[in-house]
Each structure stands twice: as structure tokens, then as C-alpha cells.
Amino acid sequence: ASFDCPAPPLIEKNITSSDKDGTFCWMANRQSEVNIGNAFDQAWEALLEEDDSEALNVTAGEGSAATITCRLGYRSAVVLSETDSKDAKDDTTITDCQEREGKFHGDTRVNVLFPGKAAYEDNEDNSSSQPAVALVHNLSQEYVLHSLRTSPLFEKFKLNEETNNDNNKRVSLISLAHNPETQIAAYLMNNYHKESKPQLLQNARIYMKEALKSAFIGYEIAVTEGLIDGYGVDSNGLSLQPNHDMHLAWRDVLECAAHAFLEVHGDGSKDTSSLKTIRLPGNVLETRGLKVANEINSFFGTSAGNNGEGTPSEEGLTTFTEDQNDPLVQQRQKLRKMRNILPKSVEVYVTRPLTAYPHGGTGWDQSSPGLSESGGGISAPPAFLNGDNTASGTDSDGKKIDAKHPVRILDYQVESGPIGQPGELSWSNLHYKQYGPRPSAYQPILNAVLSHFDADAILEASLERELTVEERETLEGCKLIRDMVHDLDTSLDTMKSFAAYEEYLVNVAVPLIYGSFEELDEESAGMLQLFFRVHGMAVRMVVSRWTREMLMGGCTNVQPIDDETVSSTMKLDKDQEEKMEKIRQILGFGDLKGGYNIPDDTTLQEFALKNLLDESAVGGVVIGCSRPDHVLEAVRAADTSNPV
16 A cells, blocks of 8 residues: 655635745645554544455565655745845845744745835835745755754654554555656756856756755665655656756656665665655657657666566667767766666655656746747746746636646546436446536526526516616626626537636636625525536536547547447547547647547546556556545556555
């Protein structure tokens, strides 16, 4: 069993005062570790109550019964000292950042989130002074050791392992460096105006590797101290194209691990590096991550099915056909010489299996660098590097996919039968097959709502007399709502993101309704609630159908299929194929060629998980489960796949 401890929340979007500073971020990280430890205790107690041989094997066996992984936050907010905060906004040389838990000299100051505010007696809001807050990256030996030595998970499962871990509760702790490629962004932001573009990118990658090696040194020391059982990397950059600014090469990870081991243990040690895990994004749309997983397994000569045993690749052997001055060739040769200190195998896990971000979630096309030449100089970094989220589509109404609103590879549960009456829930793919592209109650409720707000009585009265102020306002409000409902209906088939649609309702539709009427009568409020309920289900159906069509790439299942047919008969629509391929190219999913054969009766999430679990290079899939039924769905998908 594996438990994944969530990374701490990113607070830079919300932090505007000292009430959300380094303490807030730090405690949020600590609380997530406490929560996962408590959850494991409850799961263990439930396991002890199971009276079967499998439970007995787990609780009475040798070795670790479970592994808990935790990610160190790669970004944190710190409060600057009073001396530094005076010139925090303009001075780029400030390095003395104070975090409430201590100073970490390896931190990199990236940006000022809040420049600080002095108290003025004549302020209308009578505001008090507030310190400056900066954003730092925590990939350093000092930060790693401080975090692990004060970790609630270490205290719970390692510090008192012999005395407190009753019932043979044996836990391995694996700590992961989270998104080390953000060090590249840190360097770019601080130096883009100082260096030429080619040199800038090269120096940024060197800087990132030094920071990663520093963190790995901390991890190796932590293993020797018994704080953890191993370490790894959880990185979005591993799945980006090599020509992308934020790309992290898996060979760089191995090289940093080897150098960190030598730094801590020396070249005479008979042990090997404690690098255990590499995690990277991968799903049925973002397929490059799977290619990288295969490359890593090929290097070690392993796969998920051979228990870490195999023949390592011949990579790094000197040949006459290779350019010996090529940095990649030199790195491969260096890693070959370090094979004896690298682990025999590394587990490769896939993250966000049901969430596909355009261009890896970085905000710009993978085929072009983030820093472009403009007017002979270097332009400023993209807005997202500055913590500016205004460019990510805050006004999105659900009709587009962007870095803030990714593709969700999901089918949804929708109600069948009349809304408001007891009915069964069915998956959107099955509902589509039985009832068509809309919920069965959608059209009747749409007609009822339009009829309810037609204001016929007021219009008839206007023919006989002058309307009162209240009647005119009601008439205008009804027209506004009818127009809004009509627009929502006509734009339904253009929806791509349910999350963006929900934001639109909260930020636009609901305020529009409250602005149109001082107070809605109970019947009108009920009608609108019914409409938004069924319209929301219709959006879910449209979004999941669009996602399915993009995955299938112009192919459709030909029905009916007799009972003896093993798989669906596929029919290819060339025009649809070209359309979907173009969409995938625009969104940065161009590595996917052709389409998948997805049975009509299989949900997208079941198909996506099974597809990943069937990959021999994938040691496991890390999936977020916020409800018990999510866990059961994931287990069902795993049960139909190869053992992992």
C-alpha cells in the first residue's frame, strides 16, 4: 500500500498581509503530514479487523507494510526582516529572508509578493504596518534536513518506531523534492536582463542542478540519520519537451543523486544511492511522460513486471560514431562510470492520470522558449512566473481549456428521469447512449423556465396602462434572465471545462441574477435552481463527450456488437480525425497520434487508469481520491489491469 502526503498549498495568490506568512505555509505543510498519518492509523486499524489471509500477511509479514511519500513544498512565503523590507520592492540583491522556522541560506528569493506597508495616522482605513513578504524556493540541504528533522511523520513512524509502532505497523518514509525545475524559473527571473539568451538558459540549468544536488545531499544525510528510508523527485518538468525552458532531464536527476552520494559517503563506500522514486505526469493525452518512464526503465534494465531485475542498457559505451564533445554523450559516459553507486532500479510513478494540462501547465508552447528575443534584447518572463494569474483566463466561461482549466479525463454521474423526483444516477457515457446528448429532463425544464420568466402578464398590462416602476424593473429582469438562459443553452455544445463553467456561474451568472431582482419569489428561485441543476449536468455530458471524441481522434464505435465480439468495431471519420488532431496540437498534446478505442460502456477514468496500469514502465499511478467512491473506482480499474 502507498499513501501520498499532499504538497502544501500555494499561498502566493492569497497572501496580502502578515496574517498569511511563512508560518501559515509551514503549518499547512505540517498539517497535511499529520492528516496522512492519522488516516494511515485508521486504515491500519480497519485492516486489523479483517479476518482473512491477505490482512494477516500484511500485518505479520516482514519488511515494510506500507510506504508513505511526502513532498517538500517547492515554494514558500517568508517574511522579510524590517531592515530588508524597506527596499524590498526594488532591491534585487536582498538574500537575508527570514522564515519563522529559521534561516535557510540555500533558499532562492524569487519575487516580492507583498512589498510591505507603513502605518500612517491619516489613513482612512486606519491600517497598521505590515511586513514585506517574499517568495522563496526551498530546494537546499539546510531546508531538507530542517523539514525532515521536525516532520510529524518522522516523529510518528521513525522516532518511536520500536516502542510506539504496535501491531507490527511497519512504515517506510520516502521524501520527494517537488518540481526542482522551478529553480530554473527563479534564475530566469533574477537574471534575464543581465545575460544573453543562450547563456542564460544554460546557466539556469546549471543553477538548478546545483540546487537539486544540495537537496539530495540533505536527503542522503537524512537516510543515514534514520529520518527517512529513501528519497526521490516529483517533477512536472520531467514530462516536458527537452527544448522547453522548464524541462528537467531524468539523467540530471541520476547525476545529482550520484554526486550527492559521493559527497556524503565518499567513493569508498560499498552502499548505493538512496534514490528510490521518480514521479512524473502522464496520462492518455500527455503521453511524453510514458516515453520518459520507458527510458528510465531501459537505463536500469527494469520494468514494473520484473521486480527490479534486469539487464542495464549499454548506454554510455564509447563509440566512434558519437561526438565526444557532445554534453549529452559525456553525461551518458559519466553515468555509466557511476553505475556502481546508483541504485539497481528506481520506481517510476505517474501523477495526475486524469488531468491533462495544455503544454504541461507551464503557460506557453513547448516548441518555443519562454524568454523570447524582442527588439534586440530579452523580454520579461511570462506573467505566470511572476505569480500573475490574470492571464490564465479568469473570465473563462467554460468554452476554453487553459493552464487554469485543464482537460479532465472523466465521465460524470448524472440523474436519469425527471429532476426533483427520485431517480437513479448513471454515468454520462451510458446516459448519452440511452438518452442522447442531453439529460432526459433538460428540455422540459428549459421550456418551463423560459415560460416562467416570459412576463406575459406585465406585457399585456403595458398595452392598457403605464407600468409602475416595480413592473418595469421586473420586466427588465425577466428579459435579462431569459437572455442569459437562452445564451447558456445555445452555447452548451461549445463547453470544454466544467470547472470554468462553475466559475462563470459564481462570478457572472449569480451576480447578474441578484443584480436584476431585489428579491426573488420562492417559485422563481426554485425554477432557476432546477435549471442550473440540469444545465450543470448537461455541461458535464458535453465536456465528457468532447474529451472522449478528442481521445478517440475521429473514431467511433459501430453498434450493435454481438455478445461474441471481443472489442468494438471502429469507424474512422477523416474530417473529424483532422479536426481532433489540430485541437490536440493547439493544446500541446501533439505527441498523441491517432486515437484510442474506448468502449461506449467504459468511463473515461476507468479507461485512462487501466491504460496507464497496463504500461510496463509504470510502477504505479498516484491518484487523488477525495471520496470513498473514488478509491473504489481506482481499485476496480486496477483489478482489471496487470498487477502493479
